[in-house]
Amino acid sequence: MSKSPTTKSRALGKVTLSEVAAHAGVAPMTASRAINQPELVSATLRERVDKAILELGYVPNRAARALASAQSKVIAVLVPSLSNAVFTAVLAGIQDALDPCNYQILIGNTRYSDAEEEKLLFAYMQSNPDGILLSGLTHSPRVQQMLATSRVPVVSMMDLSPEPGAMSVGFSQVDAGYAMTRYLLDKGRKRIGYMAAQLDERTLRRAEGYRKAMREAGLADPALELLVPEPSTIALGAELLGRMLAKVPELDAIFCCNDDLAHGAIFQCQRRGISVPEQLAIGGFNDLPASAWMKPSVTTVGTPLYQTGFEAASLLLASIRGSEVAAQRIDLGFTLMARESA
């Protein structure tokens, strides 16, 4: 009550629920109900409490509520990158799905690193999240263990889990890789290269699809693959185009594991005077905004990014609420966007 403001007290010095209650002439419990379950409070008292809140400028203390209720109202989201437009699109979907529910979203950027993912997950676990959204299917043993121990609902995004109990939302990366390769094959291309960076699990699964299609066509050749661990950028796409051509001069098509690489490869072709698609067909992945507008426009695989985030968050919400979860595994599919570059 009478703490001198200069004394370093352990309290925040902010307005508390009790003060609101006192101001409104009710018990703290009633003030709490007026805020969280107003329908259980008589109109008169509810108004008195609302007035007190406004007059005092009351801001609820989330930590206290979390501690008392054992519910954090926190959802943790782990994505491998924020600079990659792919994941910001997924995040937009998540935000929209979660927006009405008043959850606090913890966004963690793992930077494609298992160690970072472990660190972030451990940090987030301390907030007792009500649910977790993860990118991809494969995680380190320690991450798997933390998840198993906590028994928090988890939804995986961007690929489909083969495990029966697991919740996942996305599409088959293998099938999508296969589809693009098949498309290039159908266009009559024979020497089709696969160019990939980052080497995350999705990139590798697209490579599987590529190999399957090439094998079926009797055109498989390891020399056609160029996979590097560096982060995927336009600059890298430009560089890899050069290396690819040096390795396989008779190349007639390239499937880039994503659009950044494809854009870089196309810019490089323009600088070298290689005509796309006449001399070299180029396919990308994810259909980033520039792909539709570049000249030549980029043939690529349209993927349900926003929707993946939206559906994954919705599934997680349903699971948190304990309602019967219809589909544990939501296949959103993909679309081959045939344009000018291939």
Place this chain on the structure above:
Amino acid sequence: MSKSPTTKSRALGKVTLSEVAAHAGVAPMTASRAINQPELVSATLRERVDKAILELGYVPNRAARALASAQSKVIAVLVPSLSNAVFTAVLAGIQDALDPCNYQILIGNTRYSDAEEEKLLFAYMQSNPDGILLSGLTHSPRVQQMLATSRVPVVSMMDLSPEPGAMSVGFSQVDAGYAMTRYLLDKGRKRIGYMAAQLDERTLRRAEGYRKAMREAGLADPALELLVPEPSTIALGAELLGRMLAKVPELDAIFCCNDDLAHGAIFQCQRRGISVPEQLAIGGFNDLPASAWMKPSVTTVGTPLYQTGFEAASLLLASIRGSEVAAQRIDLGFTLMARESA
């Protein structure tokens, strides 16, 4: 102690500090110290506690700690967009600066909306953040009021505050807008258009710089400006190029308020057979990755995105720690990148 696991108890059912302490044969206080200030605990006890933590799989409860210590170890960051590469670059800098300090970062996407900003800030205030990072200088009265009431340290990013006490990190948007216009003028261009989207405060300040330069050159003409409120995209850049040209056929240069618009405008020129920069010079803003690689490469203004985030977070940290904050206003400058498009 003996709660049946089927009973819905108010507790989380997780291992607590007290259990760790009991397991290690010490008081809870000692276990707490072993975790937070290990140097104050004897080696023997420290090891016993560490062992107990491992064996029990203890995860600290952040809410309890926050409540008891009146310190949240949370920093809230509000950015107007996540799909815009500008802000993800800023975020990367923030993450790197904050990484060693074990803060939890709350990333809020205001979507360029004052209402959203208010909503997010109010939600974040409930977590009692130790500090706040804001984008831009201008905010709604309610946001200003929340900030003032809370007395939480705030650092503004992306522009320089004229207010003496305020902390800000960025560069002068007006000066940068002026510099690009001056550059086009120096190239001998006369009918220089300004094309802008979103109409956020930065876009408007760049417009001020543009107008100043045009006025000084005696070439100012309101007809040369095309400002629209829609979000900035490549598609919009392509569309605005058309509208601009229809309005001012003799246009010989365009300053686009950002690179997305510039890319769209250039793609549109390529589709219409307009040569850049011969017939039309095009300048952009922010130096996104594609700008260096496109053909023609894009003349633009390089801005210290990552650094802004890094320095802003560092300044905030210093302010939270109460150390003498050297510069309240950090001007990181900008760089005109002269390339092929202008």
Place this chain on the structure above:
DNA sequence: CTGAAAGCGCTTACAG
């Protein structure tokens, strides 16, 4: 260096 007591600001679980 170690610990017993009290309290942070809420909500749960009961009563009435």
Place this chain on the structure above:
DNA sequence: CTGAAAGCGCTTACAG
């Protein structure tokens, strides 16, 4: 519909 009691899991502020 309203409220008094107890407790969530930690840390502060004191003692020893």
